[in-house]
Amino acid sequence: MVTATSTSPARRNHASRSPWFHVVMVPFTILWLAPILFVVLVALRNFDDIAARGLGALPASLSLDGFAGALADGRVGRALVNSAIVTVFTVVASLALASAAAYALSRFHVPLRRTILLVMLAGNLLPPQILLIPVSRITQDLGIYDTLTxxxxxxxxxxxxxxTFVLHGFMRSLPGEIFEAALLDGSGPARTFWSIVLPLCRPALAALTALATTWIFNDLIWAMTVLRTEAQFPVTAALLNLQGGFSNSWNVIAAGSLVAAVPTAIVFFVFQKQFVSGLLVGSNK
Incomplete structure (x- = not known):
């Protein structure tokens, strides 16, 4: 008699805890953390130590002079506020419009729906370098050049x-019975979208919020394209000016970079659980 055999959960857990996995992953982890640790060590050194022993040396003593210098420069604080304003308004507007567009494309008969999705996705495949001059000229013609708007x-x-492409795929995977039940209860499209679809899309929205915040807050190319006045610069552009003003004070530059990285790290840790859930959506289908 032939019996089917299956791997027990204990054996699978034991296999997943194989030491070889950690042996392989440790070098990759060190390689990934090395630049961050280097920047932290440079930020914690003082100017005299760096000037005497070079950037690659271990710190003789720890100092917060770099952070004091970066925070004392008003450009960094103003740039952080500008980046926060741009990031918040962009993330909210983008996800609101994308949610509405994805809902319409996934649940209603829209002519050329696939073509619209392909065109929207193809727009993200264009290299931004070829669009810098057209975008700059368009903002000038509209009279909004050199503004956060x-x-x-x-x-x-x-x-x-x-x-829109990501949310469309997520909304298409929602069970049709939910919408049929909402229709029987007298719920219209707007109410169904607000009360049912958006709550169910919370993992996807959280994942996109974390990604969008990182992309927008760390963007430099579009800031340098549509902005000219230093008072309007986000933190990435301000760090370039900081490098120009403190060309030899690498501890100040490194400290400013770490300060600029704090907001995106906070957003990621706040949305960490939802972010992972959003990435795993559909993995068991």
Missing amino acids: ALVIVQVGFGLGFY
């Missing part, structure tokens, strides 16, 4: 296609 509009325009 221009940067928000550009970021929304270039991110909307990707967000």
Whole structure:
């Protein structure tokens, strides 16, 4: 008599805890952490130590002079506020528009629906370098050049296609019985979207929020394209000016970079659980 055999959960867990996995992953982890640790060590050194022993030396003593210098420069604080404003308005506007567009494309008969999705996705495949001059000229013609409004509009325009494509796939996977039950209860399209679809899309929205915040907050190319006045610069552009003003003070530059990385790290840790859930959606189908 032939019996089917199956791997027990204990054996699978034992296999997943194989030491070879950690042996292989340790070098990759060290390689990934090395630049971050290097920047942290440079930020914690003082100017005299770096000037005397070079950037590659271990710190003789720890100092917070770099952080004091970066925070004392008003450009960094103002740039952080500008980046926060642009990021918040862009993320909210992008996901709101993308959610509505994805809902319409996934649940209603829209002519040329597939073509619309392909065009929106293809727009994200264009290299941004070939669009720098046209985008700059368009913002000048519209009279919004060198304003945070221009940067928000550009970021929304270039991110909307990707967000819509992702949310469309998520909404298409929602069971049709949910919408049939909502229709029987007298729920209209707007109420169904607000009360049912958006709550069910929370993992996907959280994942996109984390990704969009990182992309927008760390963007430099569009900021340098549509902004000119230093007072309007986000933190990435301000760090370039900081390098120009403190060309030899690498501890100040490194400290400013770490300060600029804090907001995106906070967003990721806040949405970490939902972010992982959003990435795993559909993995068991």
